[in-house]
Amino acid sequence: MDWLGPAEWEAVRLSLRVAAVAVAASLPPGIFVAYALARWRFPGHGLLNGLVHLPLILPPVVTGYLLLLGFGPQGPVGGVLEAVGLPVAFRWTGAALAAAIMAFPLMVRAIRLSIEAVDPGLERAAATLGASRVWVFLTVTLPLTLPGIIAGAILAFAKAMGEFGATITFVSNIPGETRTVPSAIYAFLQVPGGEDAAVRLVLVSVGVAMAALVLSEWLARAVARRVGSA
Amino acid sequence: MDWLGPAEWEAVRLSLRVAAVAVAASLPPGIFVAYALARWRFPGHGLLNGLVHLPLILPPVVTGYLLLLGFGPQGPVGGVLEAVGLPVAFRWTGAALAAAIMAFPLMVRAIRLSIEAVDPGLERAAATLGASRVWVFLTVTLPLTLPGIIAGAILAFAKAMGEFGATITFVSNIPGETRTVPSAIYAFLQVPGGEDAAVRLVLVSVGVAMAALVLSEWLARAVARRVGSA
Amino acid sequence: EDVTVFAAASMTEALGEIAARFTDETGTGVVLSFAGSSALARQIAQGAPADVFISANADWMDVLQADGRIVEGSRFDLTLNRIVLIAHDAAMAEVDITPSLDLGAMLEGGRLAMALTEAVPAGIYGRAALDHLGLWDAVAGQVAEADNVRAALMLVATGAAPLGIVYYSDAVSTPDVRMLGVFPEDSHPPITYPAARIVGSGDAAQSFLDYLQRSPAVDIIAEHGFWAPGG
Amino acid sequence: MPLFDRAAGVNLPVHHRRLGYVFQDARLFPHLTVRQNLTFGRWFAPERAPQAEIDRVVEMLGIGHLLSRRPGALSGGEKSRVALGRALLSSPRLILADEPLAALDEARKAEIIPYFERLRDEARVPILYVSHSPAEVARLATTVVALDAGRVVAQGPAAEVLGDPEVMPLGPRGAGAVIGARVAAHHEDGLSELQAGGVPLFLPRVAATVGTTVRLRIAAQDVLLSRTRPEGLSALNIVPGRIDSIRRGAGPGAMVALDTPAGRVLARVTQRSVGALGLSEGAECFAIVKTVSIAPDDVSG
Amino acid sequence: MPLFDRAAGVNLPVHHRRLGYVFQDARLFPHLTVRQNLTFGRWFAPERAPQAEIDRVVEMLGIGHLLSRRPGALSGGEKSRVALGRALLSSPRLILADEPLAALDEARKAEIIPYFERLRDEARVPILYVSHSPAEVARLATTVVALDAGRVVAQGPAAEVLGDPEVMPLGPRGAGAVIGARVAAHHEDGLSELQAGGVPLFLPRVAATVGTTVRLRIAAQDVLLSRTRPEGLSALNIVPGRIDSIRRGAGPGAMVALDTPAGRVLARVTQRSVGALGLSEGAECFAIVKTVSIAPDDVSG
């Protein structure tokens, strides 16, 4: 693949890392929120659902701006993160944060649906066998929702690979640090004659995304087969 | 609501119209594609699934640029549409097209999942009663998937309300024609002191989106109750 | 009929005022569409129904001209701009922008906010100026590139970055940043805002272009921090 | 008209076959009311069933009070009846009922069977009814095809197949003969008197008017044999006959087929009794059937 | 230890109650193998069941060959057995079985019941077994609590409650007494001879060794009565007794309770027969039970 220059390769590698970290870090809270939305009734249920979906609906630049206000060097959370040695401003970690937040609704939706498909009778059966709530979740609900979780994670990964607006607004475009594939594509589209390079990177994104989607369908089916019908 | 100026009102009205038309026009193909993905096995199944998801994954600017190449006045499809009296380039119809394409994956996913939840046994029963494939779909599958269709349509509506990158790239930012709420937010952020107006419009977007999400959950539950368990 | 003007986003406010005056005086409506110059140029290349294009840099106008999209002889430089160094800290002292400026020290480990230095005009000019002054290598690793010049301005305004390089017109638009100094005029290519009529536009487009070069319009542009050509 | 013939390349689409299918699970459309479920097939039928036909089916199945409900609010038995009505009203040329009662409990089954009987007697549609239950088959079938391990082991009129001691696809505990009898009288003590070939039979009240003919299934294991006419027994039904055949099974039992004036009767006794009583082909003996052994389930109106 | 007491504000979480629950649907975990299903509860039990205990349960339920399969590949009966083993191995203080066999067909039920019997006899856990089936109750229960419309109508030892003609929560067709009998001999003709209070009873081969005691359910409707000892009948079991009570029902039937040396026997006859035979309380008579009427289902090993 020597048709990609070193800077482009760097962007691809960085995007892969950012997307992977975004998905890995958002999976636990994603599963928790999906579980809460699927199984609990509480005041603010609708509000939580709305909040989770917000990044899907807000213009990404607005999301990025809000992230900047909250997680930037001057932001309330950003200061704390900096103090504990996990700075996100203008770092690839920030790009991962932006990607995670933008991909969160897709992940939560997929996981929520698969949790709703798990027979609560199985969870009650596990409780009668002595498993506490947490154990029921870990030994029954979680393994049974694996197809949905995998599908959600891969979809989120693809989305994270493509995130642009919130990322560039929040962490800018720093080669090697926050210059992901979409930022590079945007930059190429800004200059006359940059289309060719942009097309190459679009092809890479599309390839990765397509592979992720096909893999996700396949994995979900394979897991569903393995888990089988009781 | 006199805290919104006339230009802002115009953007809100336009966005509502664009989103409504986008959802209405993409619902039939959305249902068809969801049905095909849920129930048919054919070569290119994975490819179709990938294509449907592309707008979720590509940077919106790229999607907008591709739309411009295909549906612009010089584009192959754009020329045909222009000839049959349905020009989309730099028209609100084009904004609706961009919004529809960006929201399509969300809609299809929701509908597909609810189609997969319909018992194929009911469809076979309808066939033994003399209903052809099309009738089975119209009288059994479609009504039973109504909750998912509603949820998908409303989610797509919210997404369409918030679409920016593809819209401004494809149909520009023409007041009264293609200047939707997100474009207006962008424009306000370009002028000194425009933040207040931008914040007002963000609040409107968030309000509409939240209302849509809560309504979607509520409707889906109500319909599910009505349809009941057989 | 109305005149449709595609203009660089940085002209939003000035052109808004001029268009209102123009409509008052002539009765001809003006439809303004603002976006990044590159997006607008691509749209015009694809047949967008624009009558007038005002670009924030000459390159994109050159592309359209080579493409035969603009009316021969209608192109002129509407205004000029300058790039400036701005700071978030209102107490910071003004500086002379010379090769001896120690930008690295001024940043104190923070970021220098600019527009994309390879793609967006404001970033390209800033990079050229820093190169010319021999300052680029010292700060290259600390530059945060935003997708447009307004986003760079915002990074400084919110304090995410202590310093930034933006247009003079941007710096005067907000009280949240302090202008530390203007880059020497010879440190970068001239920053021109070419305007032109698009092929197929009517007489109204020409009268709007003419109007832009006359008294109230010129003053309004200057009020918003742009520099008059040759001024 | 062939529905499927691979050699001839015929495969009529399901919706053109006009086979009314009654599924084991009712498969009612949950989003439609009972009325809409019933009339569903009507829209696609070549000649649309008239309203009178609908009324007749609704009345026959006793579902008039359910018409505006949704399936979710029906009991299992009600669902089955609606499913049956729905199949009927699609103007089928044949009804296929594949173990339609298997998913119901005994009380529910007892509730549905009479409707199948009425259907058999009143509707002009042949029914192919698949079942594992001897009681169901005995009550409903006019012609029986017995399958064992996928092969046809017997076919013919119900009385013949069910009365054949060689044919026990349901095992010896499921065997039993079917006889026809005319209702002679309803007595005040709650018993009905029937005449079967001149033999009087007493049963708990039968839901058929005097003079009509009903079919009774007499389970082989409910029949006792005696060489002499027994006296002083609580059993009221004693049928004289001649042994046609004795079939010894692998276990301790034997199936004795008796020709009686009432028709073929099967009795399941031990081989030890066969020896003790000296039963042999051609011997005369008496079949004793308890009055209460013939359950309402086993009488077909 | 109270599990739930609203007044005292006690509501022990389900996972601390240590009640092994056997559901109507097996509810096996589809993602775990049979072995993992069986040992699921073990991880949470206060003292973990030793491997020997697992082996014993696996052996008792005959599921050794299934251990590495997943539930999807099990038959309905196998699923039930695994579910039972799973509940057992969670070291419960009590097993709750709520109609555990209701979803199975007859053949499957017959397959499972012996395992419940072994469980009752071998495991040291009390079982609360809920059922609508007289055969199941008669075979399994030591103590019966009969509920009708939500109220307790009788409770006590199984033989007493099931032999009480006043208690028929399952209707007269479900009534039947339970008697205990010792296996005396297995004969070559496939019959087993049992002794019940000095009365010999012949049954198709019983799966119990000579000398052990089994329980038999004799359904009331399978019993004939005679004032004199009948001769020349194919029925091998004739039990002399004295009429304790006669209960006339609303229909044509009557329930006669007989005290015999073998224990309480119930007979369901017509009121006409009661009159014809002159049956009355205190009268001596003979109960006739066909050998083959006592199904293997009705004998508890």
Ligand SMILES: Nc1ncnc2c1ncn2[C@@H]1O[C@H](COP(=O)(O)OP(=O)(O)OP(=O)(O)O)[C@@H](O)[C@H]1O
């Ligand atoms: N014509 C056929 N060709 C190949 N396989 C068949 C055919 N008919 C039935 N089978 C297979 O035989 C098995 C049993 O079939 P089916 O369920 O129709 O039997 P059944 O007699 O209806 O059983 P049940 O009484 O349990 O309903 C199924 O696994 C089915 O796939």
Ligand SMILES: Nc1ncnc2c1ncn2[C@@H]1O[C@H](COP(=O)(O)OP(=O)(O)OP(=O)(O)O)[C@@H](O)[C@H]1O
């Ligand atoms: N303690 C209770 N308080 C209020 N309602 C109850 C209570 N117990 C049972 N019910 C209601 O009574 C109905 C029947 O209860 P349940 O299904 O437990 O009965 P059951 O005896 O187990 O019936 P089945 O034999 O069909 O299993 C249910 O609708 C249930 O909601």
Ligand code: MOO
């Ligand atoms: O006004 Mo621009 O085109 O964002 O530099």
Ligand SMILES: [Mg+2]
């Ligand atoms: Mg079958």
Ligand SMILES: [Mg+2]
């Ligand atoms: Mg119950």
